[in-house]
């Protein structure tokens with residue numbers, strides 16, 4: 001069928017035609033903003049989930065909700081080179097420049113910008129703030145990042161409340177923050193949360209976030225909740241596939257839909273891929289079993305090449321063998337001891353560096369101490385089909 005009218009949107013952070021199955025998280029976010037508006041404390045959200053489940057799309061939706069409620073919202077994707085101080089300072093600067101347009105907070109915003117300037121100087125992040133530095137010393141300039149971030153969030157929150165608005169900073173890929181930065185973020189949130197001001201930081205990242213947070217600061221679970229998102233419910237997955245087609249006057253036959261649900265495992269990214277290709281192979285405004293089967297072949301090669309293979313390629317030969325060993329143990333979390341044995345080593349100390357490097361590259365994560373799993377849904381299946389342990393050993 002006509003590619004021009006194709007409603008499905010496989011991609012990274014590409015808004016789906018129908019954002020289904022995420023009402024609980026959207027409600028949670030609304031509640032968070034509502035409570036902060038009312039001057040009540042509320043735990044912030046760190047959304048967790050595997051690759052391609054819709055974390056970025058959800059953060060985008062949060063941004064939309066915040067703006068609609070009159071909040072100032074800003075979105076940043078963390079990378080392994082990111083310095084948290086710079087990210088927060090940049091967002092704080094934008095927020096203050098925006099708030100400054102409200103006449104009655106002009107002076108408060110100017111003072112906050114001066115404090116921000118002191119922060120940028122003490123952290124040495126080289127962000128230019130054009131404002132006189134005439135503030136009292138001792139706010140956001142101690143050199144202890146957690147403390148200073150807390151001060152900074154507090155000052156911005158004070159300006160926001162005076163202006164009758166709120167400020168939310170959205171951070172994607174939070175697992176890439178270095179340990180010290182992550183610790184400082186939590187400590188800063190802790191310090192700022194004492195005042196119940198309308199300012200918060202909401203994030204998303206891979207499923208190891210709750211563990212990282214707990215390791216960084218024992219009180220992290222009192223500051224954040226960690227909603228986990230994954231495959232859609234049966235109902236939500238059906239709507240995600242059927243509704244966009246129906247809006248274009250296209251029908252998905254019942255048996256065709258069942259197969260799409262099975263092939264996609266109800267994972268959002270796969271849903272968009274199958275939707276897109278079944279649309280292209282469908283004829284006369286109908287997606288039937290035949291169209292889905294032809295799409296299945298296409299999607300598999302697209303996913304193998306674009307989704308799985310690019311990640312596999314990021315691993316060194318040794319790391320690729322580790323991935324293959326994980327795949328031989330079936331799906332779901334496996335103990336690193338079992339993986340080590342499957343590789344033919346005696347002790348996990350011999351595979352520790354390989355494992356850590358794979359975690360750093362974002363290919364695997366550790367759901368619990370001593371366990372590993374893939375960050376990409378269906379990756380084990382890909383490895384078993386394309387790169388077996390025996391095959392890799394022979395290379």
Ligand SMILES: Nc1ncnc2c1ncn2[C@@H]1O[C@H](COP(=O)(O)OP(=O)(O)OP(=O)(O)O)[C@@H](O)[C@H]1O
Pocket residue numbers: 009010011012013014015016017018019020021022049050051052053054055056057058240268269270271272
């Ligand atoms: N609720 C949903 N219903 C249907 N499709 C969705 C939903 N959420 C996301 N998608 C689709 O899934 C794909 C992946 O979304 P997104 O990039 O937000 O995932 P992600 O979790 O951020 O992935 P990554 O970890 O790789 O960054 C996109 O094509 C998006 O359109």
Ligand SMILES: [Mg+2]
Pocket residue numbers: 012013055056057172
């Ligand atoms: Mg993302």
